Amino acid sequence: MEKTLAIIKPDATERNLIGDIIKMIEMNNFKLKRINSVHMTVSIAEEFYAMHSEKPFFKSLVDYMTSGMVVVLELEKNNAIEDFRKLIGKTNPEDAEEGTIRKKFAIDKSHNSIHGSDSLESANREISILFG
Numbered sequence: 001m002e003k004t005l006a007i008i009k010p011d012a013t014e015r016n017l018i019g020d021i022i023k024m025i026e027m028n029n030f031k032l033k034r035i036n037s038v039h040m041t042v043s044i045a046e047e048f049y050a051m052h053s054e055k056p057f058f059k060s061l062v063d064y065m066t067s068g069m070v071v072v073l074e075l076e077k078n079n080a081i082e083d084f085r086k087l088i089g090k091t092n093p094e095d096a097e098e099g100t101i102r103k104k105f106a107i108d109k110s111h112n113s114i115h116g117s118d119s120l121e122s123a124n125r126e127i128s129i130l131f132g
């Protein structure tokens with residue numbers, strides 16, 4: 001069984017979408033192995049998104065991810081990483097397919113409601129940052 005890391009981001013927790021998003025995750029046969037609510041510190045958010053540190057959106061991304069409570073989930077399923085990226089949809093909800101979490105709930109490409117690991121290496125790294 002493969003594991004992946006999901007984060008229900010501040011724009012979604014703020015709009016009371018935690019239940020709706022977890023419902024979609026469970027309906028798609030992901031098992032919730034661990035779940036935690038946290039208010040990320042700047043240093044955790046900077047470490048988590050270190051690969052984007054040179055991007056023009058880095059500072060606004062860190063500000064946003066530390067602006068409120070997030071829900072962190074460790075999910076398990078066969079082919080979890082790829083299947084979860086499919087379930088969340090493209091980064092920009094305008095490009096995301098119908099039925100995806102981002103198409104349904106995201107506000108825009110920055111405030112896009114959910115994170116999902118993009119590779120096995122990322123999943124392991126992200127699980128260890130957020131669950132230790």
Ligand code: UDP
Binds near residue numbers: 057
């Ligand atoms: N992001 C942003 N502006 C951009 C691209 C990305 O604010 O132009 C934010 C957005 O919240 C995104 C996160 O940075 O989810 C990480 O970007 P990435 O390209 O890795 O997208 P993801 O893997 O989340 O689809």
Ligand code: MG
Binds near residue numbers: 118
């Ligand atoms: Mg990414």
